[in-house]
Amino acid sequence: LDKTVIITGASSGIGEAAARKLTQEGANVVLAARSLNKLKQLQSELNNNKGEVIIHQTDVTSLDEMKQLAAYTIESFGKIDVMFNNAGLMPLSYMKNTKVDEWNRMIDVNIKGVLNGFAAVCDHMLARNQGHIITTSSDAAHKVFVGSAVYSATKHAVSAIMKGLKLEMARTDLRFTAISPGAVATDLTNTITDENILKSMNEEGMPFEPLKSEDVAEAVYYVVTQPENVDINEIVVRPVHQDS
Numbered sequence: 440l441d442k443t444v445i446i447t448g449a450s451s452g453i454g455e456a457a458a459r460k461l462t463q464e465g466a467n468v469v470l471a472a473r474s475l476n477k478l479k480q481l482q483s484e485l486n487n488n489k490g491e492v493i494i495h496q497t498d499v500t501s502l503d504e505m506k507q508l509a510a511y512t513i514e515s516f517g518k519i520d521v522m523f524n525n526a527g528l529m530p531l532s533y534m535k536n537t538k539v540d541e542w543n544r545m546i547d548v549n550i551k552g553v554l555n556g557f558a559a560v561c562d563h564m565l566a567r568n569q570g571h572i573i574t575t576s577s578d579a580a581h582k583v584f585v586g587s588a589v590y591s592a593t594k595h596a597v598s599a600i601m602k603g604l605k606l607e608m609a610r611t612d613l614r615f616t617a618i619s620p621g622a623v624a625t626d627l628t629n630t631i632t633d634e635n636i637l638k639s640m641n642e643e644g645m646p647f648e649p650l651k652s653e654d655v656a657e658a659v660y661y662v663v664t665q666p667e668n669v670d671i672n673e674i675v676v677r678p679v680h681q682d683s
């Protein structure tokens with residue numbers, strides 16, 4: 440797979456699994472996240488794979504850092520084929536508990552992080568008339584449940600941004616894909632601090648088997664291996680028994 444792929448949120452979960460899959464298939468991958476130690480650990484694990492792996496400590500909420508990430512990628516590999524905007528957080532909470540800081544964090548990472556990711560590679564991709572923006576959205580882009588109002592809002596926003604990009608860029612060869620998973624077993628729920636939510640999660644448990652990160656990584660691999668004329672705009676991937 441002759442592609443250079445930037446992955447944000449590569450230090451765990453879906454990003455990590457996508458990095459593993461894509462480097463196994465020969466892609467050159469740039470791992471980006473804030474946790475430098477985890478990136479270093481993953482890099483040394485992936486070093487035996489076919490593709491090359493480099494790392495760049497990056498906070499997606501900083502446009503400067505995202506631009507540095509893009510510049511470092513071009514310097515190292517000569518091009519960026521795919522920007523995989525995957526970083527995100529999900530501190531679910533009841534609105535009445537007014538966790539304003541958490542609302543703002545979600546807006547910063549889940550929405551502004553995606554916009555920064557696009558802004559950082561836009562000129563490069565348009566100049567080459569080639570490139571693929573892939574963003575991890577969610578099935579929450581299509582629904583709201585109690586506790587998910589702000590998280591769902593951020594993923595609805597991602598959905599609007601991806602649709603807007605697709606329309607505006609329809610005369611270019613750029614491609615735009617939202618990957619919308621249902622429940623995936625990752626560290627994502629560790630960002631939840633609302634005790635009411637944690638309590639009900641503990642009481643109810645998970646009534647079905649969630650996906651593994653590797654399942655979502657397969658969807659990412661599928662979209663990046665399509666012919667140049669094929670633009671898959673959304674993939675919704677959910678566990679078999681998920682009923683909500």
Ligand code: NJP
Pocket residue numbers: 447448449450451452453454471472473474475477497498499500525526527528529548575576577578579619620621622623624625626627628
């Ligand atoms: O979660 P997790 P997932 N700057 O917690 C990074 C969506 N999704 O893999 O910076 C840069 O294992 C963080 O790295 P670090 C979800 O909304 C999931 O499940 O080192 N990176 C870590 O690598 C999200 O968009 C489910 O802390 C930042 C990564 O984000 C995507 O899947 C369902 C950052 C989070 O990895 C990946 O999440 C669904 C920042 N400021 C959608 N802040 C699901 N798991 O069920 C965080 O529908 N990160």
